[in-house]
Amino acid sequence: MNSIDGPTFAVSRRSVLAAGALTAAAVVHQSVRAPAASAAAKPAIFYSPHQDDDAIGLAGSILEHRAAGRPVYLVLVSDGRNPDLARLMNTDPCPLTTWADPHPCAAGGSHRLSWPTDGTNKIVAARTAEFMASAKALGVDKVINFKIADDGFSGTAAYDRLVDRIATKVEALAERYPGASHKFSAGWLEHTETHKACSDVAYRLMNDGTISDVRFHHVYAYARPRARRADGAAYVLNIPGSHMKTKRNAMYAYNTWDPGRNLYALGYHSVPELLEAAHDDPREFVHTLPSDYRPGKGN
Ligand SMILES: [Zn+2]
Secondary structure, eight states: OOOOSSSSOOOOOOHHHHTOOOOOOOOOOOOSOOOOGGGTTSOEEEEESSTTHIIIIIHHHHHHHHHTTOOEEEEEEEOOOOHHHHHHHTOSSOOSOOOSSSOSSTTTTOOOOOOOTTSSSHHHHHHHHHHHHHHHHHTOSEEEEEEEOOOTTSOHHHHHHHHHHHHHHHHHHHHHSTTOEEEEEOGGGSSSHHHHHHHHHHHHHHHTTSOOSEEEEOGGGGGSOGGGTTTTOSEEEEOOHHHHHHHHHHHHGGGOEEGGGTEEOHHHHHOHHHHHHHHTOOEEEEEOOOTTOOOSSOO
């Protein structure tokens, strides 16, 4: 474990995550204007479907809005319960492959854990501890935890209830912060029901006029080959070097092994490839809602 970047948290900086020298950023014309300082009083509200989506796909935009003088509120939408992740963490030696030397696991390849595998106790608290460390690194003005059970995958009825529960809470924020901009994930392009549910909420609330200034971040863009990540994006954010440094510090919160602070590198064990790719790519990908958008679980 190496300690970097001050006393905020002890960070394990694995060689792979540290390897991302800035490369020449792809130039894509900006078709959505950057946030204007004149909107200073109105917050920008970013919705992270799970712990780790914030650092992977929202952080650069969060820092851009902060630099423009906007208050930034970061919402954790779901509680991130995940029995599979609990089972993975109970496995020794660490199942993360040894494609990197040293072993990419921040624990060095051995966890020595025996967590309950209902996934709701240790996992939720520990993932949220990582989220709070990431939010602190990003310097957001407010963290809002919806604490919504992440259970939309079991069927259509469960999915629809998940959408309803998220919508109720987003509606309350829209009422409390009139004129706020709302940044969701581009769930129609992504891999989980929870991400899709968030964009379904946006679709519903845009249609009934509850929210109007809305953008969508493609968090899973980094799962694509580099040259395809910007496909369909309305705006590619080229993250300045100083912001990229901060974004990487947020990502390290998800690869820190510090049990005394409830940090177990869960984000890294959950989505190592996404974190590696995002660490190495100083861009974020912002979409608008497609005209042929189809709400619902099946897409
Ligand atoms: Zn591990």
